[in-house]
Amino acid sequence: EAGVAQSPRYKIIEKRQSVAFWCNPISGHATLYWYQQILGQGPKLLIQFQNNGVVDDSQLPKDRFSAERLKGVDSTLKIQPAKLEDSAVYLCASSLGGGKGDTQYFGPGTRLTVL
Amino acid sequence: DAKTTQPPSMDCAEGRAANLPCNHSTISGNEYVYWYRQIHSQGPQYIIHGLKNNETNEMASLIITEDRKSSTLILPHATLRDTAVYYCIVDSARGKLIFGQGTELSVKP
Numbered sequence: 731e732a733g734v735a736q737s738p739r740y741k742i743i744e745k746r747q748s749v750a751f752w753c754n755p756i757s758g759h760a761t762l763y764w765y766q767q768i769l770g771q772g773p774k775l776l777i778q779f780q781n782n783g784v785v786d787d788s789q790l791p792k793d794r795f796s797a798e799r800l801k802g803v804d805s806t807l808k809i810q811p812a813k814l815e816d817s818a819v820y821l822c823a824s825s826l827g828g829g830k831g832d833t834q835y836f837g838p839g840t841r842l843t844v845l
Numbered sequence: 846d847a848k849t850t851q852p853p854s855m856d857c858a859e860g861r862a863a864n865l866p867c868n869h870s871t872i873s874g875n876e877y878v879y880w881y882r883q884i885h886s887q888g889p890q891y892i893i894h895g896l897k898n899n900e901t902n903e904m905a906s907l908i909i910t911e912d913r914k915s916s917t918l919i920l921p922h923a924t925l926r927d928t929a930v931y932y933c934i935v936d937s938a939r940g941k942l943i944f945g946q947g948t949e950l951s952v953k954p
Contacts, residue, residue, distance in 0.1 A: 734888075761940075772932060772944030773889065786941065821888050829940050831877050831896070836888035 732756065734837035736822050742843045748810035751840045753822030755803065759835075761785075761828030764797055764807050765821040767839070773821055779805065780828050812844045849933045854949045857927075863920040865948050867933030870914045877936045878909060880918045882929040883947070889932065892918065923952045 735754040743749050755762050761780050765773035776795065778786040782802040790797070794813070799805040809816055819839040825832045850868040857863040869878060879894040893900055893907045895916075900907045906919040920927055932947040 772947060774944070775941060778941070823888075825940065830875060830936055831894070832940050833879075833891050833894065834940075834942060835891060836881075838888050 734822055734824055734835055736820075736837040736840055738840055739838065740841050740843075742845065743812055745814055745844050746811040748808065749812055749842060750806050750808045751820050751822075751842075753805045753807070753837060755805070755822070755824030756835055759824035759826055760802075761825045761832070762799055762805050763823040763825075763834060764805070765823065765836075767819045767821055769818070776807070778828070785828065809842075812842075814844050817842055817844045848943075849935055849945055851931075851933050851945065851948045853946065854951070856951050856953060857920075857923045859925060859952055859954050860922055863918075863923040863927065863950060863952070865918040865920075865931050865933070865950065866915065867917070868915045869933070869935050872913050872935050874913075878907070878913075878916050879932075879934045879936060879942060880905070880907065881932045881934065881944075882927075883932070884926075884929040889944075892931075923950075925952050925954065928952045 737752050763778050764776045767773040776790045777797045779799045782799050797807045819841050821839045823834040823836045825834045877894050877896050880892040881889040883889045893905050895907045909916045930947040930949050934942045
């Protein structure tokens with residue numbers, strides 16, 4: 731079974747530029763998550779989708795971050811404009827149903843460096 | 846959301862059992878305990894989870910105390926490849942996982 735795929739693996743941009751990350755979840759998984767992991771910290775949930783609807787985006791900085799999952803499968807996370815403090819690893823995860831007791835499986839992440 | 850407390854670091858000799866403790870004294874009756882690990886530069890890897898009973902799989906065993914206020918992850922025969930940060934997490938509403946700082950496990954030859 732293929733795992734969660736993410737691209738690109740690495741990205742370097744200047745501050746105030748825009749950037750987009752892509753995620754393809756495990757086939758059949760209805761729930762998709764985006765996390766941000768700053769160096770030395772645990773991952774922090776940014777947004778959770780159930781199919782193509784948003785379940786939780788309370789931690790997403792909506793003035794600069796946006797995410798979509800239009801067809802309920804792939805998802806993109808965008809930052810526009812980027813700030814220095816956005817340097818982090820962006821992790822995508824998916825789970826079958828998204829409820830209690832369900833298991834999230836993580837992709838390898840995209841490492842973003844903002845200069 | 847129930848919080849967890851873990852020691853920041855632990856050492857273990859290769860071939861010995863690694864026992865990683867976790868406190869979750871504010872856990873609710875329907876909240877699961879999850880363990881993930883993260884090897885350097887990789888995404889978190891699921892290890893095991895449980896509600897009330899002890900659980901075992903091919904990677905590890907999870908021992909949950911009767912009052913559910915603490916748990917222990919056991920890696921029965923640690924290898925150098927088990928060196929990683931181990932996260933103990935209690936899921937919250939809608940299965941949300943809130944990661945803490947975790948325990949950095951170093952397996953030494």
